[in-house]
Amino acid sequence: MEKNILGSLALAAMGDAMGAATENLTFHQIRETFHGQVTEFQKPGDTAFALGNEPGQVTDDFSQIYLILQEVLETKEQTITTEIVKQAMIKWSNMPVYFNRFAGPTTRSAIAMYKGEKQEMQPLEGAVIVDYASKATNGAAMKISPAGLFHPGHQDAAIQDAITITRVTHDNHLAISGASAVASAVSASLKEEVTFDEILEAGLYGAIEGERLGQDTSRTVAGASVVERMKLAFDIVEEPGSKEENLLKLYQLIGSGLHVSEAVPCAFGIIKANHGNAQQAVIDAVNIGYDTDTIATIVGAIVGAISEKNREFYDMIDFIEKANDFDITSLAQRLASRIS
Incomplete structure (x- = not known):
């Protein structure tokens, strides 16, 4: 279990750090700029939000x-609570290296509310006020893996924690659907002798349950269904043609942008396209374009x-830990001890 948790954390960090160099470029621009796919840690250039990062640094x-995992492990709580997530996000917001450079609009709005800060711009008189809760961006899905890691093989419990985490910053049914898909898949990935197909099925189950529960407990907002786009993404990557051709179709038809109904279905489509090859799936995600x-x-x-x-796996962890002053190995050990 400890190795599996470490694997989830390590490849998530790998994807973030590698994707920091390709973010904001198109599918074709990545291949033109880097003369093929990016397969190693690169220093982000002037097109990336992470300009100034060194190779291996995360966003x-x-x-x-x-931060969420650290906050949970520092408490005696046996589950992830709203207050724990709020405190983790406030601590994160006090780290300029991350918050000042990378925080998205939805997360910024939520944290400002929890800290009692006024928004920088006031709406015009009579304008419709759109708050953080109505924005179905991908900021919840990207940080949701702790919900799955705390509940290995227990997908419904992972989905419940995903709802708790998501509602702190993205309180709407689409964000919950996307985050629940990821949390459910992470939970399933920790089961013994699990297959890629079972992980994909768990993801779709999470999206369906998240959509249903999100409509019951949160706000229903406009936007494409995460569930239906996941199904479409699965169909796209199984079409005739090369994997590269199908990944391009995924980028063009599903999208790989900031909306949760693009990012999450795109991620699951990439996983299905790389059936059985975990590290190549991450590499293909790094090279898909846009919010890589x-x-x-x-x-x-x-x-x-x-x-x-x-x-190579352990060398990569060592590189990432040194680049970010993190102790991912210890975090995995502590988490494995907590859930055993």
Whole structure:
């Protein structure tokens, strides 16, 4: 279990750090800029939000996973509570290296509310006020893996924790659906002798349950269904043609942007396209285009548990830990002890 948890954390961090260099580029621009796929840690250029990062440094995606897990482990709570998530997000917001450079609009609005801060811009008189709760961006799905990691093989419990985490920053049914899909898949990935198909099925189950429960407990907002787009993503990557051709179709038809109904279905489509090859799935996510760091973080969190744990794997962890001053290995150990 400890190795599987470490795998999920490590590949999520790998996806975030590698994707930081390709973010905001198109599918074709990545291949033109880097003369093929990016397969190693790169220093982000001037097109990336992570400009100034060194190779191996993560962004908002994995840093929020790391902070949430730390906050939960520092308490005696046996489950993830709203207050724990709020405190983790406030602590994260006090880290300029992440918050000032990477925080998305939905997360910024939620944290400002919890800290009692006024918004920088006031709406015009008579304008419709759209708050953080109505924005179905992918910021919840990117940080949701702790919900799955705390409940290995117990998908419904993972979904419940996913709802708790999501509602702190993205209180709507689409964000809950996408986050629940990821949490359910992460939970399933920790089961013994699990298959790729079972992980994908768990993801779809989570999306369906998350949509249903989100409509009951949260706000229903406009936007494409995460569930239906996941189904479409699965169909796209199984069409005739090469994997590269199908990944391009995934990028063009599903999208790989900030909306949860793009990012999460895209991530699951990439996983299905790489049936049995966890690390290549992360590489393909890094190279899909647009919001690559988030999509690669999601993919890594889902497939990391079943990735190959060889010398290169542990060298990668060492590199990431040094680049970010993290102790991912210890975090995995502490989490495995807590849930055993």
